[in-house]
Amino acid sequence: MADTRVVEIKNLSKRFDELVVLDNISIDVKEAENLVVFGRSGTGKSVLLKCIIGLLRPDKGEIKINDKNVINIPLKELNEIRKNIGFLFQSGALYDSMNVRENLEFQLIKNTDFTKEEIEHKVHDALKKVSLEQAINKMPSELSGGMRKRIALARSIIAEPKLMLYDEPTTGLDPITSKEISELILNLQKSLNMTSIVVTHDLICANIIADRAIFLKEGHIAYQGNIDDLTSSEDKFLRNFFSEKIIKE
Amino acid sequence: MKIPQIKYLRKPKASDYMYLFFANITGLTVFVIEFFKQLFIPPYEINEVKKHMDELGVKTFPIVSVTGFIIGLVLAMQSQPVLQKFGATDFLPATVSLSVIRELGPVITALIFAGRVSSGIGAELGSMRVTEQIDAMEVSAINPFKYLVVTRVIATTMILPILTIYVIFLALIGGYIAVIITENMSFQYYQNAVIGAVEFGDLIPGVGKTFVFGFIVGIVGAYKGFTTDGGTEGVGRASTTSVVIASLLILVFDLVLVKLSLMLWPTLG
Ligand SMILES: Nc1ncnc2c1ncn2[C@@H]1O[C@H](COP(=O)(O)OP(=O)(O)OP(=O)(O)O)[C@@H](O)[C@H]1O
Ligand SMILES: [Mg+2]
Numbered sequence: 001m002a003d004t005r006v007v008e009i010k011n012l013s014k015r016f017d018e019l020v021v022l023d024n025i026s027i028d029v030k031e032a033e034n035l036v037v038f039g040r041s042g043t044g045k046s047v048l049l050k051c052i053i054g055l056l057r058p059d060k061g062e063i064k065i066n067d068k069n070v071i072n073i074p075l076k077e078l079n080e081i082r083k084n085i086g087f088l089f090q091s092g093a094l095y096d097s098m099n100v101r102e103n104l105e106f107q108l109i110k111n112t113d114f115t116k117e118e119i120e121h122k123v124h125d126a127l128k129k130v131s132l133e134q135a136i137n138k139m140p141s142e143l144s145g146g147m148r149k150r151i152a153l154a155r156s157i158i159a160e161p162k163l164m165l166y167d168e169p170t171t172g173l174d175p176i177t178s179k180e181i182s183e184l185i186l187n188l189q190k191s192l193n194m195t196s197i198v199v200t201h202d203l204i205c206a207n208i209i210a211d212r213a214i215f216l217k218e219g220h221i222a223y224q225g226n227i228d229d230l231t232s233s234e235d236k237f238l239r240n241f242f243s244e245k246i247i248k249e
Numbered sequence: 250m251k252i253p254q255i256k257y258l259r260k261p262k263a264s265d266y267m268y269l270f271f272a273n274i275t276g277l278t279v280f281v282i283e284f285f286k287q288l289f290i291p292p293y294e295i296n297e298v299k300k301h302m303d304e305l306g307v308k309t310f311p312i313v314s315v316t317g318f319i320i321g322l323v324l325a326m327q328s329q330p331v332l333q334k335f336g337a338t339d340f341l342p343a344t345v346s347l348s349v350i351r352e353l354g355p356v357i358t359a360l361i362f363a364g365r366v367s368s369g370i371g372a373e374l375g376s377m378r379v380t381e382q383i384d385a386m387e388v389s390a391i392n393p394f395k396y397l398v399v400t401r402v403i404a405t406t407m408i409l410p411i412l413t414i415y416v417i418f419l420a421l422i423g424g425y426i427a428v429i430i431t432e433n434m435s436f437q438y439y440q441n442a443v444i445g446a447v448e449f450g451d452l453i454p455g456v457g458k459t460f461v462f463g464f465i466v467g468i469v470g471a472y473k474g475f476t477t478d479g480g481t482e483g484v485g486r487a488s489t490t491s492v493v494i495a496s497l498l499i500l501v502f503d504l505v506l507v508k509l510s511l512m513l514w515p516t517l518g
Contacts, residue, residue, distance in 0.1 A: 050384075053388050054388075055384050055387065055388065075392075079390035079392075080390075082387075082388055082389070082390040083390045085388070087385075087388040089381050089384070089385060091380060091381055093380060093381040093382050093384065093385040094382070094385075095377075095382050095385070095386075096376075096377075096380070096382070097373075106389070106391070107389040107390070107391060110292075110389075110390075110391050111389070111390055111391070
């Protein structure tokens with residue numbers, strides 16, 4: 001079971017005018033695996049996720065999800081694939097003209113045949129997972145930054161997708177909530193057999209969830225392996241990234 | 250859907266303005282084509298359309314009411330001395346009603362509507378674009394063009410004619426009030442004079458063109474908002490440029506449609 005590849009990225013390149021963001025990147029993610037993506041700010045982690053979901057069109061390379069190519073396919077087919085993918089935006093991207101309940105139920109109403117009761121149930125369930133049931137009737141503008149993040153997380157997992165792409169799920173959360181969210185990601189992996197790609201800077205979160213980690217640097221995958229190998233590496237760059245102090249020569 | 254990229258330049262040159270001009274025209278054309286392509290594909294989002302019509306109506310009701318009343322009032326006040334010179338004040342109701350129905354009512358309502366609504370749609374969709382809400386819809390396999398653009402354009406197209414008829418009605422009342430200040434004319438006489446002067450045929454080109462104006466207001470606002478680029482600053486730009494473009498297009502299309510209607514119904518001239 002553990003050997004089916006859910007995401008297959010081959011020789012992916014993406015540039016914006018002169019700026020080369022991703023340069024010939026290849027990644028495989030297996031079923032029910034949590035892959036953590038590290039990288040300094042601006043190295044193209046969000047761009048990578050957006051290429052996978054089809055928001056950005058790569059200049060070169062292949063992306064396959066469940067063995068289906070997702071680049072340059074008709075929108076209709078792409079949307080069928082997208083229905084099985086959850087995407088957490090770094091900014092949350094809550095619909096600010098809708099309250100929390102409407103935010104969560106929107107895609108269920110549009111894409112599924114669930115009854116009102118079933119949807120209601122799912123909304124409560126998702127909110128419970130991020131411990132924000134009391135916010136159900138609030139508007140996004142009435143929420144704190146961390147609450148918005150958690151609502152966005154609840155929204156992205158509500159349809160129980162087979163593949164989740166998280167863009168910094170724990171940034172801006174306090175350490176306790178951050179650990180709770182990490183546990184949640186782990187639970188989803190266990191209970192739903194969910195595959196995840198998680199972009200994060202949060203070592204605690206990464207330690208809890210990562211099966212494997214890659215490190216993006218200057219458009220390449222500079223390092224990959226399990227998380228302990230990365231954090232205990234003797235490499236100066238990695239030591240600087242993961243340790244508490246800036247290490248000088 | 251492939252829309253030409255419009256990037257904001259801090260110091261545009263003359264050639265950049267030319268580029269922007271043509272990029273806007275092509276972009277708008279692509280947008281219009283896309284609109285008609287998606288118009289007939291389900292889901293029809295009737296509830297969204299209703300919601301937007303409601304909002305638009307409530308939003309523009311006060312300002313068009315004031316405008317309508319004042320147009321009629323001022324028009325009658327201005328025409329009265331001229332007509333009096335020729336001893337033709339009896340024609341006052343006809344003058345007021347024909348100008349209001351054929352030209353002033355539709356065009357002024359449309360321009361006001363553009364100022365209020367194009368900018369609103371531009372800003373709303375623009376901020377949805379820059380805060381990735383439109384992307385969020387896309388990744389949830391929901392068609393944002395259908396849900397956000399088509400519904401709004403239908404709503405503006407349907408509501409403007411209704412507002413225009415209302416404005417014309419108020420303008421005629423305003424006209425009557427101006428008339429009784431100076432003339433001794435009964436409402437009955439005024440009413441009969443208006444009805445006598447206006448043929449049903451006058452209403453068709455007058456109100457008919459407001460469907461086009463409503464469409465322009467919706468599609469321009471949606472186009473500028475949907476293609477917003479460059480953060481919150483871009484949202485401001487989307488909002489203001491949509492008013493400019495929509496107003497210009499309204500005037501251009503007014504010219505075209507008037508010419509067209511005169512060709513179709515020569516008796517009106
Ligand atoms: N739509 C875009 N147009 C032009 N350049 C872009 C666009 N999106 C991203 N970039 C550029 O691509 C690079 C990578 O951006 P990205 O958002 O992927 O960074 P990131 O790794 O997610 O950083 P962070 O950790 O700060 O979120 C940046 O230099 C950014 O300027
Ligand atoms: Mg990012």
